[in-house]
Amino acid sequence: MAVTLKEVAELAGVSRSAVSRTFTPGASVSAKTREKVEKAAAELGYSPSLIARSLATNRTKLIGLVANNFQNPAFLDVFDLFTSALQERGLRPLLVNLSEETSPQQSLNLLRQYSVDGVIVASSTLPPSFAAAFQEAGIPVVHTFGKHQGDTPVHVVGIDNVQCGAMAARCLAERLYRTTALLGGPETATSTQDRAKGFLTEAEKLGLRVVKVCYAETYSYEAGRQAMHAVLADDAVEAVFCGDDLIAIGAIDAARAAGRQVPEDIGILGFNDIAMAGWDAYALTTIRQPIRDIIMSSVELVVAMVEAPASGPEIRLFPCSVIERGSLRGAP
Template identity: 80%
Template sequence: MAVTLKEVAELAGVSRSAVSRTFTDGASVSARTREKVEKAAKTLGYRPSLIARSLATNRTKLIGLVANNFQNPAFLDVFDLFTSELQKRELRPLLVNLSGETSPRKIVELLRQYSVDGVIVATSTLPTSFATAFQTAGIPVIHTFGKFQANANVHVVGIDNEYCGAMAAQTFAERGYKTVALLGGPESATSTQDRSTGFVQTAKKLGLDVAKISYAENYTYQAGRDAMREVLDDRRVEAVFCGDDLICMGAMDAARAAGQSIPEDIGFLGFNDIGMASWDSYSLTTIRQPIRDIIMSSVELVVGMVENPGRSPEIRLFPCSVIDRGSLRPVTDP
């Protein structure tokens, strides 16, 4: 049988309200009373009810973590970091798998039923209106990996994807490539759209020929392998910028299956820098997204936002960097 608050109060020789205040954050209780209550609770093995505490404080300490792309290893790292960082702050993540759901209404209603204190939308594949729907419902929200907009009306933490696309084009130019291709993630993803814009515009400025633009159906190895077959139709392509490392690995294996050597016949540039990118079988040159920094900042922001829901929206962008391995030819001398 679970130990009750009444039993703790009787052993400590205090009122039940004194026990309740002892285990309520910020409640007033004397040092002597706290000592007696904590000693009695330890003796009896009492654990305060989190549900009862939430009713008293009107705070559940639940943070909705809304995401998709669970099949991609990069997102498993994201979930690991998010859940551990929230739990360190005594917050409890409530994970919601969108599973193809693109209408926010059902998800908003689900999280309202759980009375979450805040929501983190952790995906780049949804439009900005998805996060805005939570704000409209009165739920504090952060869009992590969301689209950068100067006039955003919700908190956004992530990167400038358009600039990252420009970085990819610049990387190809530095290595002497002339005819290149883009193999993006799903075309509907805002991150894909922005990286494509930055890549194509900068490639043209640098005199590169973007001979092929193709999109993978999802962020998986097989989707990358399938989409690469279309790119291989144009034998002029010297290098391919992929919108995700796992997509890029599928594309690399498709190129090898077609008899092409990497990087001698064709080069590859990935995105994210997942652990597998450093494997000898791929040695993938990639653009590293500072995932840990983004998540730490998101958790810090959601904690502050829950305590001050009226704070003005912030845009926090982090720089990316090229991690040079062996899937591209070396930088050419000027």
């Protein structure tokens, strides 16, 4: 049977409340009492009940992590960083896999059942209204990788996708490519729309011809490989900006299967800088999104909201950078 708080108190010769305070972060307890309690707890093999503590404090220390892109290897890094950052702060993640679900109600009901203290929506494909639904329900929420806009009702942490799209256009222009294509992620995703907007606008300024605009159905290898066929139908295309590294890797294999060498016959530029991008088989030049900075900032914000709700939403955007490898011809 589990050792009880009462048994620890009796062995230590202190009150039950003294035992409770000893295992409550920030609670006042003398060094002498703490030593007695910890010694008794060690002898009995006692561990404080998190469930009991949550009932007493009205805090579960659960943070909902809502995502819908589990098939992408990039999310493995995201999940690892999120869980580590939460656990370092004594918090625990409650994972919600949306799959094809786009309505927040089911997720909201689940998170309410577990009485989460806060929510992080980690997705660039969900609309801003999704995260706003949690805010309206009174749950502190941060939209990570979300679309930033002036009237957003929630905290947003991520990047400026319009500027990143423009960065991609400049990257290709600097390498003297003149006829290009855009192979984006899902067309309905706000991140895809913003990257496309930035790329197309900057390309026009630079005199860069964009002769093909295609979209992959999902952020996946197979979707990228399939969508690349439409790009390869135009022999004039010299380089392709892909909205995601998995899409870009699929595009590279599609080009090779069609007898086109990368980068000799066609250049490929990716986005995200996942681990596979650095594999020798692909050596993908890509635009790195500062995932760690974004995640740490998201956790910092949601914890701050739980401890002391902020007066208004905050937008935190981090700069991206081009990671040079071998899927584009060298800059002059």
